[in-house]
Amino acid sequence: MTTAPEAPAKDAAAAAVVPSYVRDSWWTPASGTDSTARGAGAEVRDASTGELLAVVNADGLDLAGMVEYGRTVGQAELGKFTIHERALKLKELAQFLNGHREELYELSYKTGATKIDSMVDIDGGIGVLFTFGSKGRRELPNTNVIVEGPMETLSRDGSFVGEHIYTRIPGVAVQINAFNFPVWGMLEKFAPAFVAGVPTIVKPATPTGYVTEAMVRLMVASGILPAGSIQLISGSARSLLDELDYRDLVSFTGSASTANLLKSHDNVVHGGVRFTSETDSLNAAILGPDAVKGTPEFDAFIKSVVTEMTVKAGQKCTAIRRTIVPAELVDDVVAAIGARVTERVVVGDPRAEGVTMGALASVDQLNDVRDAVQSLVDAGGRIAFGSLDAPEVVTASGEKAVVADGAFMSPIVLTWEDALAPALHGTEAFGPVSSVVGYSSLKEAVNLAAMGSGSLVASVCTNDPSTAQYLVTEIAAHHGRVLVLNREDAKTSTGHGSPVPHLVHGGPGRAGGGEELGGVRSVKHHMQRTAVQGSPNMLTAVTGVWHTGADRNLADPADPSTHPFRKSLETLRIGDAMRSELREVSLEEITKFANETGDTFYAHTDAEAARAAGVFPGIVAHGYLLVSWAAGLFVSPEPGPVLLNYGLENLRFLKPVPAGDSIRVTLTAKEITPRVTDEYGEVRWDAVLTNQDDELIANYDVLTLVAKVWPGQQAPQHTVGQAL
Template identity: 75%
Template sequence: MTSTTVGLDFVPSFVQDAWWTPETATTGAEVRDASTGEALAQVSTEGLDLAAVVNYGRTVGQSELGKLTFHQRALKLKELAQILNGHREALYEISHRSGATKIDNMIDVDGGIGVLFTFGSKGRRELPNSQVVIDGPAEVLSKDGSFIGEHIYTRIPGVAVQINAFNFPVWGMLEKFAPAFIAGVPTIVKPATPTGYVAAAAVKLIIESNILPAGSLQLISGSARDLLDHLDYRDAVAFTGSAATANKLKSHPNVAQGGIRFTAEADSLNAAILGPDAAPGTPEFDAFIKSLVTEMTAKAGQKCTSIRRTIVPKDRVQDVVAAVQARIDERVVVGDPRAEGVTMGALASLEQLADVRTAVQDMLDAGGELAYGSLDAPKVTRQDGSVGVADGGAFMSPVLLTWADAEAEAVHSREAFGPVSSVIGYEDVDDAIRLAAMGSGSLVATVATNDPEAARRLVTGIAAHHGRVLVLNREDARTSTGHGSPVPHLVHGGPGRAGGGEELGGIRSVLHHMQRTAIQGSPNMLTAITGVWHTGADRNFGDVHPFRKSLAELKIGDAIRSDLRQVTLEDITEFANSTGDTFYAHTNQAAAEANPFFPGIVAHGYLLLAWGAGLFVEPAPGPVLANYGLDNGRFVTPVAAGDSIRVTLTAKKITPRETDEYGEVAWDAVLTNQNDEIVATYDVLTLVEK
């Protein structure tokens, strides 16, 4: 729709660290209030130099983000979350114009802020305070250990272009931005036109906070035009929207042949399966109905994770329909989100309303039957509290369809992206699995059952067709985040029709913005590249005990090698008696000799670890504040009475904390015997003052 309103403001873009709008003579696409039809703004990118936008991200954005470590970027996300958290109400007010209710805003606005908090925390807990991530253990590639290899992740050298859907203008932006930012990759956000003004309001708050480095976030409000023409193998595109648009973008030469990393999250005919045991009156049946109605009406059903196919035992179809009708009649009030008591708002635009009505009519023509709702304009609660048909509003009644033929092609292929779901009946568990798979790949499914065997069969049967499966029963019904709520800790995405990609997934999603590279070289070279000491690299056996060094003084490779300490039978017996660990290998000579792993009575592994600590410890107060654990412990060679052990301790990994006066140090500990055979290996974890 072109603008006919003189003087209607443009939704601004933010590019090259400045706000930009088209020339005043430009006519753009019009954006309207979803509930009233009032013209709000217009949108256009005519005259915007998209090549310069990409270049700015690749140069300034890459340079500025490259000055920060993973932890420093993660802390900025936490700061950003705190800023946005203080402006939630302002974002709510703007978002109401898109048809979003208070609950919808909690999903979108609060959900997006929650993503920032989560990545701000996980980035510091799970990533090193550096710019390189090691993936897996080193592989020894030569007999003498002088040539080794391993995998590392480093950030891609381009930009992350994020093309978002209209339904979640805040969460959809932040769930893509957060992992890209931690990875160190500049973001170019392109929100959907109908609700892009909400995304722009959030970006304005972000920019005004002055938290982000220059070039790390740019916003394109309007058509992406020739944006993909300026991208190449250095860049990544994350798309959320229709499968048709995703396929069009995938066919772009720079994606098909040019190597752009392309991830799509597309149409998804998600399923909810009611288990054979979940009869009316059970907690599982009640939780199932509650979830179904929530997914039909939250965001007016405009969620890529909404339940489109409700798969239930054939003899319970009418029970489900009746329960859904009762819950909607009791709890759902359609109207302007700014009116008191409204629980379901309008669709995002009149165009979207027309699309959904067309899709429902297609499904009716293909054999679906209207079990609840109508395609007529519903009576709604207006902003002033009056009830009637709202002129200009994109309102629609919740619609529930039933199908005589559970295998009808339309129910498994046609998506009405609104408050619409279909109920189909299955014969048995295998039939339910088959029907779920007919969606050709989905983002999420729910299985509602309290029968462990039914849950096992259903989940293992459908998992390969879905990116996420929620198992809903009486134990988690109250605590579950719900069918339609992706969480930043877990993968969001799905196979086949759902796009075949992944978003979120904790640190996995950070790694989506990085290149995994196999590096080969000597232990010294890999130590220099990764900042982590590798077995075989140089050690520094200095005059000062490493535990006497602060974090500022300690260097990777600083080490200590202890004297030998002999283990006696009396030591072993005393340890067995004092701890209660009287396992026969430590107390019974004949039984121990009969064991193929032991030469006779041997020392406890934990005795050796305790003695190892005694061999390397520096007891006087100093920079080492605490020992907080061991990692990667392995016992290799048994130690018999009369053998001796020594420990070699090497500073392996140093992780300063950005917000504390101490950091973590991982020490490579190796116990060897009098013949220099390895007895045990493990990492000692300590907290050390800066």
């Protein structure tokens, strides 16, 4: 065993200062009005070599000015775009950043991250931008008001109604991030805030904040983001919460102790600052009784545990800290983990060929993890695999040595005689460390998992459906996410420790109680839900969505050009409508439809059985026959702006229609969503079927694609209010 030479010293005063991005300009203490020595501040070192890389110093930074700039310039500039337009900017930004990943990888290596680690962080972060760029356009309206849920009728005559809407919060989103994911940790918060239209102030952790700064620099250099969209604090921001109020939001990732300190700030407790956190989490993985050695589930479980111990050197808030297995399998599991680590894990400088696990982020972090492991040992844990001694690692030159200034650590597996030891379920060693503990029954496994007092994620590994059903339903309330792993998804699963932007990332209790990501849920997290009450016409004006009872602009049957299907998006307006003539329903047509479709359900073919059922007056028309007739009543058959029908939603049949009755359809333009990048948009139509007595028969939404312009049409003159 050899010892690698120490890295050449560098004077802190000569080291570069990691800049902040403030009011759309780059800033360091030397460029501010309160000049500070360049060498002051926290030192940042290469995690593998100990080389001094930079200093981080935010002394003199105008935090109040940053907040005000976000609330004014950032809000105004982001508000010039719709949700769809902002989502498209995210997609454009992701495409730009994809071309700059290699330069970010080079920086990421200095944090101790391997190429795979860096891909999880950098590619994963860019992938979040792509996801929200897509979901923002597919699942949200092309406006800045989101309607949630159906309209509630609050008066008998329908003149007073209410519903819920979302609008963006009027302040800034302050995002305080942990050191382990300097890119993904920022982008997973930035993306939903940007789609919502809320400006971001990023505060990364000091040890790896220089990687965040490089990403922000690229984002700014792209020229894609509106002014004030993002600001960056490199260094301490202790008084930042002093500048916030109820208009603002703080999203924190880090230790529970720091989260509790921030949550106790007067502006959070009494000032209404919105606060969400994602904190310490002693996540669990449970091996089912059926998943014995030799099964695909056992192999998948071992692979998952080792992956979570070694990716990012175990520095993941989602890593498996507690490996809960049948008591009789503890020795098999420990041996299998040790064998896989020995066979596949190479610890060293991530720039060296063949290295699969790099250093921890800093020597301070290494010391913290070692101290945590020692406290676990003192509390009854036993190191069954690995060692706290400084390991011999692969250096950048390819040689093996103990690197005195490197933050390297061997993977460690602990076992416990006392499965209920408080330290096992209460102390997190935030590194390549996991404890294996045995259970004697599924109920005991559930209790052990719950002793983490709330976690971000748990895995259940079994091929027995009843075991999966019991474990998942019993532990779900203690976790933000549960992965069920078996032979069917072992190869396709994103893994225990990989949050995906489509689903919630967060957890109850000790995990902080927050919900980051989660698709459009996380966009709405940056918005205020408000109950709006008024007349149908007023709610139509507020939301841009036609409400039942609001005015309609009915087409003139004598003038085909007024039919709403003859109007392009350039001429179509919310509330444009047509009302058809009555169409009589005959027994012959019902019988013919039944015979031709094979739908010979008794209500359409047997009058005696239909009446005996007590819900039909006799033979009645098929619901789908009525919907088909309705299309014939409202469709304008000639080629025109309506390009195609791509579906129906919310279809309900409310009253049976017997032979001899008649139906008519009233079709109203309910919602118009132009597609920013296409020559057409989506139009949602309110379709209502009534009978000859104006009784409601059925209602549903018709979804169509409509051209933005159509030859020979000219947009009418209208006011802004009318355009809604």
